Amino acid sequence: MPDIPKFSDLPLNKGDPRWSAWGLYGKDDQLGTLNRLTDDVVKAASSEIRTGTRISLNWPLDAQKDIPFFNRQAFHKNVFQKLPRIVNDDEWSFNTQSSSQWDGLRHFGYQKEEKFYNGVTLDDIHGENKTNVNGIGAWSEKGIVGRGVLLDFHGWREAKGLPYDAFESGSISLEQLKEVAKSQDVELRFGDILIIRSGYMVAYGKLPREEIKSLMAVQPHHFSGVEQSEKMLEWIWNNFSAVAGDQPSFECWPTQKNFALHEILLAGWGCPIGELFDLEALSEHCKKVNRYTFFVTSEVCNVPGGVASPPNILAIF
Template sequence: MPPQNLPPFSALPLREGDPHHSAWGLYGENDELGFLNRLTDDIVLEAAKEIKSGVRVSLNWPLDAQGDIPFFGRQIFHQHVYQKPPRIIHDDVWTFNTQSSSQWDGLRHYGYQKEQVFYNGVTVQDISGENASKVNGIGAWSEKGIVGRGVLLDYHSWRIKKGLPFDAFQSASIPLSQLKEIAKEQGVEIKFGDILLLRVGWIDAYNSKSKSEKMVLTKASPPSFPGVEQSEEMLEWIWNNFSAVAGDHPSFECWPTQKEFALHEVLLGGWGCPIGELFDLEALADHCAKTGRYSFFVTSEVCNVPGGVASPPNILAIF
């Protein structure tokens, strides 16, 4: 859908009786792509013009990065390597929670909490009930991937330069006004369909903690993280510009939510907007600062798991 045909944010919800801010039916009653419908062939072709040097930067945090003490009580990554005699050959088996490292949240992950429904009205029973189907599974995203123009907003570097206090393990809302100021200072022109990447410095802070410090932090209930504010202005900005959003922190938005609703409800449940979390943006930020370029081509291929809830992003930024 071209931006000129996009319903205004003020028109949400699009249908009477649907949850707040929802856009159900915009791409069809049985749609499972949501905002990824914005990544048309024309937009991807235009995004490919970002490739000028061929430099590639991975944004994938290692699958075992959180070791044996992951946040949110998720299962750890486990690898079993074994030889297959009599041949000189090995296989391995991986067991892990798809959200214990870099991940795209799929449309089965987080729904409207009060209404108890997911994107396009899918229910809990549709996903995990006795007669569950594969509806809204992340495997639907694998056909064309998440591919387009990416932009990095480096909040971490910006707030250090400004001398702003920050704790990566305390709730704090990043206002839209600051994101717009960062984009202006970086010289970033945001285009419709962009994939937003936000670096708050969480992975940098996490890597500086000792194991005992991490153990204490993971026991907090609920855990607390900084992220974008829950506001009408933030929602409208995302609605008007992006095809997906992601960050280097565990929740993308401020957590716990500071309002009566979470952005996850609207982005995933209302719009079908992918949310990326725990992306490793350290090398990306270094390259962007070195070259003065904060836009690039992004290619991400989720795992083709019908009915999957989330997936490692398998993501590269290409300059």
């Protein structure tokens, strides 16, 4: 077992929000569970590179066109010539969470306590004396680099003929994820980067525009994802440095409990949450070579005080 507190010992400090680990890496820490990606952990993960095959997990920035979920700004691109020369420049404008993304530590706080990771407040972010604290730019120095693990829930579910609706508030249980790992012969290592293929991208790709617009009109949106439970939290706490999936919310949405995983992962532990990762080419290759672990390199944008970032992520085999 790694040298971290037991899940049952959380929160670490009296009066802190439930299951929080504030202060574990110091009161001014902004890396959270990325501290688990030590040089030794990354060096060990490099053994996953055997063939040099590289696969992008980045959905196109304009993949949702002009109708992203959660009422987010669509991607806009302006390409212009710099007359009189034969030269082009371009300008992009987009919400950092309208396509593949890492949620940063400013994104989702404890709702009742109104606090972000390590006790950061809204006033720290928006107030008169605001700073860049918990900005996603803090992750850019070393990136999110380590051993990735794909749990192909969608492939496993299809093989078993189990029903699934990406646009209903269904939960992927811990027991199911453990069954997927067993079927893939995957053994977890502390510090792994967990990536779950739920099947959202497959379902989204089959929808006509009008049906997407109808789903967007339903408030709150409904998505299937990882279940909200103490045992799921304990499993994540004991194993991973970051978690990600192909769906818009990672977890079942809206939450089925009186808490959201986003609260605990982001605000409690400083654990990055990846969403809308394009896992189709990755899952095909994993199935082809019968290997579901790989080296991951992800470099977030160096934006001081940023909330989220495109992942700029590759899986390397």
